Amino acid sequence: MKRRQLGVTIVGAGSTRTPALIGSLINYKDRFPLRKLILFDIDKSRMEVQEDYIRLTMEKYCPDVELEFTDNEDEAYIDIDYVFVQMRVGGFEMRRHDERIPLKYGLIGQETCGPGGFAYGMRSIKPMIHMVEKIREYNKDAWILNYTNPAAIVGLALAKVFPHDDKILNMCDQPYSMIKSFAKILDVDMYDIEPRYFGLNHFGWFTKLYHGKTGEDLLPKLKEHLVDHEFKPFNAEQRDQSWLDTYKNVNRMMKFFPEYLPNTYLQYYFFADDIAKASDPNFTRADEATRGREKQVLDICKQARDQQSLDGIPLLIGEVHGNMMVEVAESIAFDLKKVFILMGTNKGRKIIPNMPEDAFVEVAGELTKDGAMLYPYGEIKTFYKGLMETQHAYEKLTVESCLESNYQKALEGLTLNRAIADPDKAKAVLDDLMEANKDYWYLK
Numbered sequence: 001m002k003r004r005q006l007g008v009t010i011v012g013a014g015s016t017r018t019p020a021l022i023g024s025l026i027n028y029k030d031r032f033p034l035r036k037l038i039l040f041d042i043d044k045s046r047m048e049v050q051e052d053y054i055r056l057t058m059e060k061y062c063p064d065v066e067l068e069f070t071d072n073e074d075e076a077y078i079d080i081d082y083v084f085v086q087m088r089v090g091g092f093e094m095r096r097h098d099e100r101i102p103l104k105y106g107l108i109g110q111e112t113c114g115p116g117g118f119a120y121g122m123r124s125i126k127p128m129i130h131m132v133e134k135i136r137e138y139n140k141d142a143w144i145l146n147y148t149n150p151a152a153i154v155g156l157a158l159a160k161v162f163p164h165d166d167k168i169l170n171m172c173d174q175p176y177s178m179i180k181s182f183a184k185i186l187d188v189d190m191y192d193i194e195p196r197y198f199g200l201n202h203f204g205w206f207t208k209l210y211h212g213k214t215g216e217d218l219l220p221k222l223k224e225h226l227v228d229h230e231f232k233p234f235n236a237e238q239r240d241q242s243w244l245d246t247y248k249n250v251n252r253m254m255k256f257f258p259e260y261l262p263n264t265y266l267q268y269y270f271f272a273d274d275i276a277k278a279s280d281p282n283f284t285r286a287d288e289a290t291r292g293r294e295k296q297v298l299d300i301c302k303q304a305r306d307q308q309s310l311d312g313i314p315l316l317i318g319e320v321h322g323n324m325m326v327e328v329a330e331s332i333a334f335d336l337k338k339v340f341i342l343m344g345t346n347k348g349r350k351i352i353p354n355m356p357e358d359a360f361v362e363v364a365g366e367l368t369k370d371g372a373m374l375y376p377y378g379e380i381k382t383f384y385k386g387l388m389e390t391q392h393a394y395e396k397l398t399v400e401s402c403l404e405s406n407y408q409k410a411l412e413g414l415t416l417n418r419a420i421a422d423p424d425k426a427k428a429v430l431d432d433l434m435e436a437n438k439d440y441w442y443l444k
Contacts, residue, residue: 003030003031003032003033003333003334004033004333005033005034005035006032006033006034006035006036006081006082006329006333007034007035007036007037007038007079007080007081007082008025008034008036008037008038008080008081008082008083008084008329009037009038009039009040009076009077009080009082009083009084009142010037010038010039010040010084010086011040011041011076011083011084011085011086011087011131012040012041012085012086012087012088012148013039013040013041013047013050013069014041014043014044014045014046014047014049014050015041015046015086015088016050016293016294016297016298017086017318017321017322018039018050018054018086019050019053019054019057019297019300019301019316020297020316020317020318020321020322021084021086021318021321021322021325021326022054022057022058022316022322023057023315023316023317023318023322024317024318024322024323024325024326025037025062025322025326026057026058026061026062026315027317027323028323028326028327028330029061029062031326031330032326032329032330032333034062034065035065035066036065036066036068036079036080037058037065037066037067037068038068038069038070038075038076038080039054039067039068039069039070040070040071040072040073040075040076041071042071042073043071043091044071046091047069047071049298049301049302049305050297050298050301051069051305052301052304052305052308053300053301053304053305053310053313054067055067056304056308056309056310057310057315060310061315073131073134074134074138076134077134077135077137077138077139077142078138078139079139080139080142081141081142081143081333082142082143082145082329082333083135083142083143083144083145084145084147084325084329085128085131085144085145085146085147085148086147086148086321087124087127087128087131087148088148089120089123089124089127089440090120090123090437090440092286092289092290092294094119094120094123094436094437094440095111095116095120095286096284096286096287097119097433097436097437098110098111098115098116098117098119098120098286098433099111099116099284099285099286100281100282100284101115101116101119101429101432101433101436102114102115102116102276102429103276103279103281103284104281104429104432105425105428105429106273106276106277106425107272107276107419107420107425107429108268108272108275108276108279108419109276109279109281109284110268110275110285110419111149111150111285111286112149112150112151112202112265113150113202113265113268113269113419114268114272114417114419114420115414115417115419115420115426115429115430115433117149117150117153118153118398118410118413118414118417118433119433119436119437120149120150121150121153121154121398121399121402122398122401122402122410122437122440122441123437123440123441124148124149124150124153124154125153125154125157125399125402125403126402126441128146128148128154128157128158129157129158129161132144132158132161132162132165132168136165141167142167143167143169143329143332143371144165144167144168144169145169145171145325145328145329146158146168146169146170146171147171147172147173147321147325150201150202151170151171151172151201151202151343152200152201152202152203152343152360152362152395153395153398153399154170155170155201155343155360156358156360156395156396156399157399157402157403158170159344159345159358159360160358160399160403161403166370166371167371169328169332169342169343169371169372170201170343170360171324171325171328171340171342171343172201172202172341172343172362173320173321173324173325174202174263174264174265175195175197175204175206175263175340175341175362176320176324176340176341177233177234177320178206178263178264179193179195179209180234180319180320181231181232181233181234181247182209182218182222183234184234185222185225185229186209186218186221186222186225188211188218191212192211192212192213193209193210193211193212193218194209194210194211194212194339194364195208195209195210195339195341195364196208196209196210196363196364196375196377197341197362197363197364198352198361198362198363198377198380198384199263199361199362199363199384199388200359200360200361200362200388200391200392200395201343201360201362202263202265202266203263203265203266203269203362203387203388203391204262204263204266204341204362205260205261205262205263205384206219206260206261206262206263207219207260209222219261222261223254223258223261226250226251226254226261230247230248230251231247231248231250231251232244232247232248233247235319240285240288240292242285242288246264246267247264249264249267249271250262250264250267252267252271253266253267253270256270257383268419269387269391269418269419270418272418272419297316300313300314300316324340327340328340328367331366331367331368332367332368332369332371333369334369335368335369336367336368337366337367337368337373338366338367339364339365339366340364340365340366340367341362341363341364341365342362342363342364342365342367342372342374343360343361343362343372344360344361344365344372344374345357345358345359345360345361346358346359346360346361350376351363351374351375351376351377352377352378352379352380353378353379354379354380354385355380355385355388355389355392356389356392358396359388359389359392360392360395361374361377363375363377387418390416390418391417391418393413393416394413394414394416394417395413396413397409397410397412397413397416398410398413401413401443402441405441405442405443405444406443406444407430407443407444410430410443411423411426411427411430414426414429414430
């Protein structure tokens with residue numbers, strides 16, 4: 001049966017992830033057919049650099065799709081079905097502050113975890129709220145699929161401000177990437193792995209890896225492999241050293257806590273001091289990305305612009321970020337009930353009964369025409385509950401501090417964060433971050 005054609009808007013289209021997302025849309029064009037694609041970014045210059053590559057690519061592979069580039073939010077959401085959100089408020093310039101300022105105090109400099117993630121979240125919350133309001137002004141029914149980080153803080157804020165909007169879905173591609181890596185190690189198709197998982201975003205654990213055809217739990221086999229082998233991403237040969245070290249730390253975490261397989265981001269909470277000491281304040285991941293992936297993508301786009309053709313230029317494809325975004329939308333659009341690691345509020349304590357009902361939990365679930373159907377996980381053990389309750393308290397205080405412009409709540413939240421856990425350092429880094437971010441947020 002021929003599938004209906006859909007309209008998509010990409011918010012934050014100036015991101016250098018966008019060309020690969022376009023490649024994923026092209027690869028999935030029979031499964032997720034487009035009639036209209038709008039690329040929207042408030043920074044027109046970022047979008048213009050990539051425009052020729054995207055235009056030429058769409059003309060070659062999807063010539064019948066209506067294509068529009070705009071920096072006007074009053075044009076971006078009309079007559080579309082899905083909004084893919086990959087906003088980075090403040091760009092890489094502010095990311096560098098997020099990563100470098102904490103290192104002054106011996107704290108991790110990371111864009112989504114610890115004090116850097118706090119600053120990024122504070123910049124993101126209000127623009128995200130504005131975006132949802134603007135979308136709903138023009139389009140009551142569009143699905144808003146948010147990949148903006150830090151997803152835990154952004155998702156919690158949106159759930160608080162829009163509690164009855166069931167068409168906002170917050171997603172993270174790291175579990176998807178890890179499953180792809182598990183599949184390579186286990187020599188199975190990633191789509192035959194049905195995971196079970198619990199946690200908060202960037203703060204969770206895989207507990208089962210069912211093989212969809214045999215029903216076997218593959219996690220014991222994977223754990224046995226990791227006893228004697230370094231955990232590596234599926235595309236290790238393409239990754240920067242910092243990411244290879246990140247995956248290797250999964251082995252280290254499992255030596256202490258072997259029951260489940262942790263999300264890679266937990267390294268920042270268990271080994272914060274070691275990671276901070278090993279970090280170069282003059283060359284953080286923002287610099288790594290700028291000189292690596294960013295440069296590669298922009299060089300390709302420049303070549304397309306200069307020669308006004310795709311001769312000798314590869315089709316960029318988002319093996320993780322792009323593919324997942326399209327697969328998520330496809331599962332909703334055509335009621336496929338595919339299983340993903342999903343986020344949602346623990347309403348009525350139905351998902352994890354011994355966690356607060358306003359916690360923004362992350363578990364396995366299906367994506368249907370009605371959105372995310374989270375699988376109830378059950379009660380979690382004391383160790384994990386203690387970790388998650390502290391992290392949730394930090395996230396909740398961060399959201400409240402932003403919405404209320406409340407300095408005290410920000411200080412309390414940062415003091416609770418396991419990556420800091422020191423009120424002197426929390427105050428010092430908060431004051432520095434507030435000064436650096438004064439054009440975006442300020443607390444009283």
